[in-house]
Amino acid sequence: LASSSALASPIASLDGTGIKPETRVLVLGHGREGSSAARFLASAGVTVTVADCSVHAKHALIDDADIQLAPEDPALLDVADSVLVSPGIPDSNVLLAAAVKRGLPVTTATRLFFTNCPCPVIGVTGSNGKSTTASLIAAILQSAGIDVALGGNIGHPMLDLLPNLSERSLAVVELSSFQLQLLDRSPHVAVVTNITPNHLDRHGSFAAYVEAKRHIVFNQKPSDVAVLNCADPRARDFAVSTSARVRWFGHDCRDIPSAHVSDGWLVFDDGHTKKPILPASDVSIPGRHNVENVLAALAATQEMAIDADILRSAIKAFRGLPHRLQHVATHEGITYVNDSIATSPERAGTSIQSIDTPVVLIAGGRSKHLPWTPVLETGAGKVHSVILMGEAADEIEAAIYDAGLSPRLLTYRAGSMVEAVDHARARVHRGDTVLLSPGCTSFDMFKDFEERGRAFTSAVEGLWQR
Ligand code: ADP
Numbered sequence: 001l002a003s004s005s006a007l008a009s010p011i012a013s014l015d016g017t018g019i020k021p022e023t024r025v026l027v028l029g030h031g032r033e034g035s036s037a038a039r040f041l042a043s044a045g046v047t048v049t050v051a052d053c054s055v056h057a058k059h060a061l062i063d064d065a066d067i068q069l070a071p072e073d074p075a076l077l078d079v080a081d082s083v084l085v086s087p088g089i090p091d092s093n094v095l096l097a098a099a100v101k102r103g104l105p106v107t108t109a110t111r112l113f114f115t116n117c118p119c120p121v122i123g124v125t126g127s128n129g130k131s132t133t134a135s136l137i138a139a140i141l142q143s144a145g146i147d148v149a150l151g152g153n154i155g156h157p158m159l160d161l162l163p164n165l166s167e168r169s170l171a172v173v174e175l176s177s178f179q180l181q182l183l184d185r186s187p188h189v190a191v192v193t194n195i196t197p198n199h200l201d202r203h204g205s206f207a208a209y210v211e212a213k214r215h216i217v218f219n220q221k222p223s224d225v226a227v228l229n230c231a232d233p234r235a236r237d238f239a240v241s242t243s244a245r246v247r248w249f250g251h252d253c254r255d256i257p258s259a260h261v262s263d264g265w266l267v268f269d270d271g272h273t274k275k276p277i278l279p280a281s282d283v284s285i286p287g288r289h290n291v292e293n294v295l296a297a298l299a300a301t302q303e304m305a306i307d308a309d310i311l312r313s314a315i316k317a318f319r320g321l322p323h324r325l326q327h328v329a330t331h332e333g334i335t336y337v338n339d340s341i342a343t344s345p346e347r348a349g350t351s352i353q354s355i356d357t358p359v360v361l362i363a364g365g366r367s368k369h370l371p372w373t374p375v376l377e378t379g380a381g382k383v384h385s386v387i388l389m390g391e392a393a394d395e396i397e398a399a400i401y402d403a404g405l406s407p408r409l410l411t412y413r414a415g416s417m418v419e420a421v422d423h424a425r426a427r428v429h430r431g432d433t434v435l436l437s438p439g440c441t442s443f444d445m446f447k448d449f450e451e452r453g454r455a456f457t458s459a460v461e462g463l464w465q466r
Helices: 004-008 032-043 074-079 094-102 109-116 130-143 158-164 206-218 233-241 288-304 308-317 345-354 373-379 393-402 417-427 449-463
Strands: 024-028 047-051 059-061 064-070 082-085 121-125 148-152 170-174 189-192 225-229 245-249 258-262 265-269 274-279 326-331 334-338 359-364 383-389 410-413 433-436
Touching: 024 032, 024 074, 024 094, 032 047, 032 064, 032 082, 032 109, 032 158, 047 074, 074 094, 082 094, 109 158, 121 130, 121 206, 121 288, 130 148, 130 170, 130 189, 130 288, 130 308, 148 158, 158 170, 189 206, 189 288, 206 233, 225 233, 225 288, 245 288, 258 288, 265 288, 274 308, 288 308, 288 345, 326 449, 334 449, 345 359, 345 373, 359 393, 359 417, 373 393, 383 393, 383 417, 393 410, 410 417, 417 433, 417 449, 433 449
Parallel strands: 024 047, 024 082, 047 064, 121 170, 121 189, 148 170, 189 225, 225 245, 245 258, 334 433, 359 383, 359 433, 383 410
Antiparallel strands: 059 064, 258 265, 265 274, 326 334
């Protein structure tokens, strides 16, 4: 990997904590981001070892003999000057805890990226809507002819973007709370979609999760921009933690300069003029939450002074990302929607609210032990049947019973996705939507949410062959 931008200028430290070419770095985690960081460091001349609990013997990384891959062995710390931790590694990890105890500097791929990125960065965080908003921003910038690269938590490691970035580029990066946790710099434009309780198992408390997210604005300069959701109390509170100019967005944020909805139009009000951008009905991605994501993207791209026609056509053309309220098929008057990304009950609730027809819901998987009752109560008028799968089936059924919804809300059990879709097909009426919005993670039955979404799509496509 040619990390030309990292090596072009004489950088004293590759990450601001002291990693230099002569440093020995132990990378914790052999996932996508850990592997990308290992390759980046090795190409900069750093001696790299990658430790991962799934590795049982020491060997060289495939395709790159300069990087050792090893089991998690505390002895590795004896020959490390610094540790780079992947976002998936919890603080309780034995090697990480021992490294901290020894006083070894701990860094992240995100720090390496921010130190070495040659162009301004637009960072997007939030509990929900990060990928959609980041993709919208990138789509708008691309339509305006700007050299833009999209990466980060969305699935493309941000360090892999570096070789293709120049000073004239713009990097749009999706940032999770884990990627923000140890960050000592903030992006030029920082977007916060919303903040609700998430990942509390890893962060320990909601307060710690909010503090991790706060890093996205904390080190901004007055010339930077913070794009904040005016309707979200925690995101709103970030305004006092930043030196940047704040741009607000939100559906009902009409009383202050902001991106908002007024008389059915998405409008940008800069405090002097109100610019109508496009009718809300022209937004192709479904649901009120997606209008909010578009407003965030409009606020984030305001300073690029993009022509309203370009904004309008880029937003109209944006069809959303796979597995997020993705239209799979309409067959015999029944619509099938894949929302496999919905791994919490709250997200399933948002999705149910976005659908205008009666719903047969396919839910379940591995529980995150979050409350189902509010979702069930708000969805009960729309959802008439729930097909339950996976480990959480009992828990969801008990919640339906406890909420007193069991006579109205019919439940069925399925042992596989094909069975779930078959059950759903047997329960729908013309005009209904069959919605896969599991409210749980996929790991009890699938590799990840994407595999689960693909299983749904192929089960739906198989319907007219079965
Ligand atoms: P993330 O990247 O934060 O995981 P995505 O853009 O991938 O978010 O959207 C995933 C799901 O989160 C959507 O299918 C929807 O259920 C929910 N969601 C998206 N945007 C928002 C929003 N602005 N507010 C609330 N929920 C949202």
